[in-house]
Amino acid sequence: MSSDLINIAKLSDGGSSEPQIQHRLDVLNKWNIPLGSKILEIGCRQGDFTLVAAYMVGDQGHVTGIDPAPLDYGAPMTLGETQDKLKQNPIGDRMTFHQSTLEEFLNSSVSEQVYDYTVFVHSVWYLPSADALLPMLAALRGRTKHLLISEYSLDVRGDIAVLPHLLAAISQAEFNSRDNALDRDDNVQSIISPQMICAVAQKAGWELQKEDTVESPEGQEDARWEVHRVLSEEYGLRSGSSGDASRQGFASALIHAVAESKRALGPSPKLRTLPTWLGSWV
Amino acid sequence: MSSDLINIAKLSDGGSSEPQIQHRLDVLNKWNIPLGSKILEIGCRQGDFTLVAAYMVGDQGHVTGIDPAPLDYGAPMTLGETQDKLKQNPIGDRMTFHQSTLEEFLNSSVSEQVYDYTVFVHSVWYLPSADALLPMLAALRGRTKHLLISEYSLDVRGDIAVLPHLLAAISQAEFNSRDNALDRDDNVQSIISPQMICAVAQKAGWELQKEDTVESPEGQEDARWEVHRVLSEEYGLRSGSSGDASRQGFASALIHAVAESKRALGPSPKLRTLPTWLGSWV
Numbered sequence: 146m147s148s149d150l151i152n153i154a155k156l157s158d159g160g161s162s163e164p165q166i167q168h169r170l171d172v173l174n175k176w177n178i179p180l181g182s183k184i185l186e187i188g189c190r191q192g193d194f195t196l197v198a199a200y201m202v203g204d205q206g207h208v209t210g211i212d213p214a215p216l217d218y219g220a221p222m223t224l225g226e227t228q229d230k231l232k233q234n235p236i237g238d239r240m241t242f243h244q245s246t247l248e249e250f251l252n253s254s255v256s257e258q259v260y261d262y263t264v265f266v267h268s269v270w271y272l273p274s275a276d277a278l279l280p281m282l283a284a285l286r287g288r289t290k291h292l293l294i295s296e297y298s299l300d301v302r303g304d305i306a307v308l309p310h311l312l313a314a315i316s317q318a319e320f321n322s323r324d325n326a327l328d329r330d331d332n333v334q335s336i337i338s339p340q341m342i343c344a345v346a347q348k349a350g351w352e353l354q355k356e357d358t359v360e361s362p363e364g365q366e367d368a369r370w371e372v373h374r375v376l377s378e379e380y381g382l383r384s385g386s387s388g389d390a391s392r393q394g395f396a397s398a399l400i401h402a403v404a405e406s407k408r409a410l411g412p413s414p415k416l417r418t419l420p421t422w423l424g425s426w427v
Numbered sequence: 428m429s430s431d432l433i434n435i436a437k438l439s440d441g442g443s444s445e446p447q448i449q450h451r452l453d454v455l456n457k458w459n460i461p462l463g464s465k466i467l468e469i470g471c472r473q474g475d476f477t478l479v480a481a482y483m484v485g486d487q488g489h490v491t492g493i494d495p496a497p498l499d500y501g502a503p504m505t506l507g508e509t510q511d512k513l514k515q516n517p518i519g520d521r522m523t524f525h526q527s528t529l530e531e532f533l534n535s536s537v538s539e540q541v542y543d544y545t546v547f548v549h550s551v552w553y554l555p556s557a558d559a560l561l562p563m564l565a566a567l568r569g570r571t572k573h574l575l576i577s578e579y580s581l582d583v584r585g586d587i588a589v590l591p592h593l594l595a596a597i598s599q600a601e602f603n604s605r606d607n608a609l610d611r612d613d614n615v616q617s618i619i620s621p622q623m624i625c626a627v628a629q630k631a632g633w634e635l636q637k638e639d640t641v642e643s644p645e646g647q648e649d650a651r652w653e654v655h656r657v658l659s660e661e662y663g664l665r666s667g668s669s670g671d672a673s674r675q676g677f678a679s680a681l682i683h684a685v686a687e688s689k690r691a692l693g694p695s696p697k698l699r700t701l702p703t704w705l706g707s708w709v
Binding site: 273274275276298299300301302303304305308311315318319321322324335336337338339340341389390391392394395397398399401402405406408409410 | 674676
């Protein structure tokens with residue numbers, strides 16, 4: 146275990162598991178963000194990445210996390226409580242949180258004129274579609290020197306243990322692509338491929354500098370969370386609550402495919418989280 | 428190569444490839460249909476299975492293939508031409524073809540009162556949804572001693588080379604589950620899991636006797652055909668021709684997932700066809 150991981154785990158104080166911290170360290174290490182950087186993070190949620198980034202930029206750096214989600218979202222601790230707790234740790238002054246959309250935030254007096262880096266870390270699949278990303282990336286032109294996006298890849302890279310996570314993501318995206326069927330409790334609102342992200346960034350005027358991939362560390366829980374959600378009884382019921390017979394049949398078959406892909410891994414399957422794709426633009 | 432395969436390939440005279448014949452032999456061998464049986468085949472298409480079954484039931488047996496598709500469907504040879512050609516081979520008199528729905532056929536004077544076996548061989552996914560199977564299976568009560576269904580399983584059984592076929596089937600089913608978007612040229616109109624087939628059969632009064640699975644033989648072309656279709660330019664354009672941004676984004680991501688899963692297998696990937704699930708009822 147690296148000393149960075151040990152130190153951040155202490156600062157997190159149970160907020161993030163070690164694999165979650167390791168994954169965010171892996172992403173940051175690929176991005177090579179220098180000490181002292183000012184980072185804007187879009188869709189920071191509970192601040193999992195915010196903390197890791199705040200640690201890595203050192204005491205001259207700063208991370209501003211924004212998220213439009215209500216501060217009472219989440220259990221057992223709410224978003225607001227988790228963010229407050231992070232602010233109280235020894236590097237808490239390197240982090241600021243704002244409940245805000247990107248547009249509101251950039252137009253507010255609390256935003257810097259220009260950030261060194263703006264990052265989306267697993268927040269793109271929470272958008273309703275790639276179209277929603279376009280005005281955000283366009284608004285960031287001139288307001289950040291670098292744009293960095295990390296999101297799951299749709300490529301299991303030959304690892305069959307990743308398949309249940311891929312199919313669970315497809316299942317959640319199916320439901321949320323129905324008319325008026327958005328369920329904000331799904332971590333996957335839409336599956337947006339790296340190719341689609343690159344197309345939107347280009348349309349918004351960004352120039353792609355680099356693409357990369359990081360494998361998920363052993364034990365990263367996302368696969369287990371999403372598969373568990375899709376295989377729950379409530380999820381099956383919800384799936385049958387809208388759409389016609391053809392759509393509902395499609396949704397049921399996807400759920401069965403998730404179940405089969407998990408069953409095929411044996412009695413106590415080690416589900417593996419999808420690899421993460423990284424893009425950097427200027 | 429078995430002597431059955433060699434003999435049937437001769438009779439087929441280029442109509443079916445060896446892997447296609449082998450697959451149908453594998454299915455028939457699991458079903459253990461005795462010599463002299465009278466078989467009704469629902470959705471016989473070009474007669475690929477009809478020929479293999481006609482060979483296996485011997486000169487006292489007979490296979491009646493029905494399909495509602497227009498006889499001028501298909502290229503380079505049409506359905507009608509292919510069926511006519513089969514009728515001209517030495518065991519042609521063991522086969523009869525009718526352009527008909529099941530309901531029309533059972534109510535017609537040409538139908539037997541009771542068949543020994545009624546089979547669906549890869550014709551269930553061509554239905555718009557599992558709901559369409561229910562009246563068919565209900566109508567078959569009392570008109571056949573045995574009901575046999577074979578259809579692709581949604582379980583890749585640990586073989587990553589099967590993933591492109593699974594994802595291509597999901598992609599075609601996505602398109603055909605849209606309102607008014609049916610494209611009869613897709614071999615997959617809907618993905619219907621074994622679980623869903625069993626539920627419908629039970630509802631129609633059938634008692635499940637046995638389930639089984641056969642792996643696809645090396646070289647079975649279905650995976651390659653379906654993946655090729657999904658990755659064609661026209662398919663991508665069609666996908667964007669209906670549905671809102673969210674639905675179209677979902678469809679695009681599925682196409683990208685098919686492309687990635689193929690790319691991950693290397694420069695000249697050997698795509699493997701999904702395993703086939705078999706069910707027998709009385």
